[in-house]
Amino acid sequence: xxxxSELLRQHDIKPxxxxxxxxxxxKENLNHPTVDEIFQALQTSLPTLSKTTVYNTLDLFIxxxxxxxxxxxxxxxxxxxxxxxxxxxxxxxxxxxxxDVKPPKLDKSTAANYHVYGTQxxxxxxxxxCQKHG
Amino acid sequence: xxxxSELLRQHDIKPxxxxxxxxxxxKENLNHPTVDEIFQALQTSLPTLSKTTVYNTLDLFIxxxxxxxxxxxxxxxxxxxxxxxxxxxxxxxxxxxxxDVKPPKLDKSTAANYHVYGTQxxxxxxxxxCQKHG
DNA sequence: TATAAAACTGTAATCATTACAATTTTATAA
DNA sequence: TTATAAAATTGTAATGATTACAGTTTTATA
Ligand SMILES: [Mn+2]
Ligand SMILES: [Mn+2]
Ligand SMILES: [Zn+2]
Ligand SMILES: [Zn+2]
Numbered sequence: 001x002x003x004x005s006e007l008l009r010q011h012d013i014k015p016x017x018x019x020x021x022x023x024x025x026x027k028e029n030l031n032h033p034t035v036d037e038i039f040q041a042l043q044t045s046l047p048t049l050s051k052t053t054v055y056n057t058l059d060l061f062i063x064x065x066x067x068x069x070x071x072x073x074x075x076x077x078x079x080x081x082x083x084x085x086x087x088x089x090x091x092x093x094x095x096x097x098x099x100d101v102k103p104p105k106l107d108k109s110t111a112a113n114y115h116v117y118g119t120q121x122x123x124x125x126x127x128x129x130c131q132k133h134g
Numbered sequence: 135x136x137x138x139s140e141l142l143r144q145h146d147i148k149p150x151x152x153x154x155x156x157x158x159x160x161k162e163n164l165n166h167p168t169v170d171e172i173f174q175a176l177q178t179s180l181p182t183l184s185k186t187t188v189y190n191t192l193d194l195f196i197x198x199x200x201x202x203x204x205x206x207x208x209x210x211x212x213x214x215x216x217x218x219x220x221x222x223x224x225x226x227x228x229x230x231x232x233x234d235v236k237p238p239k240l241d242k243s244t245a246a247n248y249h250v251y252g253t254q255x256x257x258x259x260x261x262x263x264c265q266k267h268g
Numbered sequence: 269t270a271t272a273a274a275a276c277t278g279t280a281a282t283c284a285t286t287a288c289a290a291t292t293t294t295a296t297a298a
Numbered sequence: 299t300t301a302t303a304a305a306a307t308t309g310t311a312a313t314g315a316t317t318a319c320a321g322t323t324t325t326a327t328a
Contacts, residue, residue, distance in 0.1 A: 014294095014305080016305095016307090018306080048292095048307085048308075049307090049308090050307060050308045051309095052285095052287095052307080052308065052309075052310095053306080053307055053308070055285070055286080056306085071205035071206070071207070073205070074283090074284075075283090075285090076284085088248050088250075097248075099244060100244065101238065101240065101244060103255060104238060104255070106235065106257060110233055110234065110235060111257075113261065113262040114224075114257065114259050114262065115260045116258070116259040117258050117260075118257075118259070119257050119258070120254070120255070120258070121237060121238070121253075121254070121255050121256075122253070122254040122255075123245075123248065123250050123252075123253050124251050124252045124253070124254070125248050125249045125250040126248070128247040128248065148274080148275085150274090150275065150276090150324090168315095170315090182276085182277075183276090183277090184276065184277040185277095185278090186276080186277065186278075186279095186317085187276055189315095189316070207285090208314085208315075209314090209316090210316090
């Protein structure tokens with residue numbers, strides 16, 4: 001168990017109470033929550049929380065490369081950047097599953113002209129449950 | 135040079151004039167255009183074209199696995215499915231560059247529970263031009 | 269030629285995200 | 299401590315890409 005405040009400071013983020021709460025929520029919920037899910041989950045412990053703050057905080061985390069946004073059709077999902085892994089997006093139920101597959105690193109010659117922050121490997125299709133149901 | 139009408143028919147799409155035009159535009163413009171770009175480009179040759187038709191047609195192409203949507207923050211970009219390749223998204227100028235890298239295929243055991251339509255490998259970062267500019 | 273189905277159009281509604289001004293909290297210095 | 303400035307947070311309004319939908323045109327079929 002790591003210290004969130006220290007980790008945020010290491011990434012040039014002042015660890016306000018709200019920011020720590022949002023970060024810890026992401027750490028304990030690696031199932032790619034949306035802004036609404038994060039907002040609703042934290043409302044009881046942070047009654048004055050504003051949805052704008054959730055947006056701002058997540059954008060800050062993304063800027064500092066602590067969080068990766070997963071763009072879905074309807075709304076963004078957020079994933080703490082931990083071990084490199086791939087995702088499977090079900091196009092029926094819009095669930096994002098983790099896959100234990102590492103995205104390939106760009107070789108030097110291909111990456112020569114780019115400054116690469118992060119990598120996403122996404123498989124699109126239909127999950128088992130949705131295949132059965134129809 | 136392939137015959138578009140025939141190709142569409144092979145994918146259960148009735149090759150209307152509008153659909154062929156939109157498909158051919160995508161074939162000749164592999165730079166990941168948006169709906170607005172497609173719409174504006176085709177307006178001169180199809181003066182009565184509606185933006186809704188562009189949306190509907192692209193959704194149809196996606197359903198039939200002819201086109202892959204690339205989700206950006208602001209709006210969707212569309213890429214004809216041809217040779218497997220990766221993308222680099224510049225987070226400053228929102229350009230999507232093609233990379234000559236093949237996304238890895240899921241091995242049988244990992245893909246056991248999923249029906250995989252397509253794969254996306256996306257590198258996020260800053261392109262050369264944006265690095266220089268600031 | 270009549271009828272039905274499919275394709276297309278135009279406008280209105282949706283809704284996640286952003287902009288922005290006001291307020292509260294936190295840091296800094298007299 | 300107290301005053302002042304900076305940063306963080308809030309709440310509401312605006313934005314804008316996408317979708318819904320009803321009406322119209324085109325195409326297929328009998
Ligand atoms: Mn994940
Ligand atoms: Mn491409
Ligand atoms: Zn599913
Ligand atoms: Zn750029």
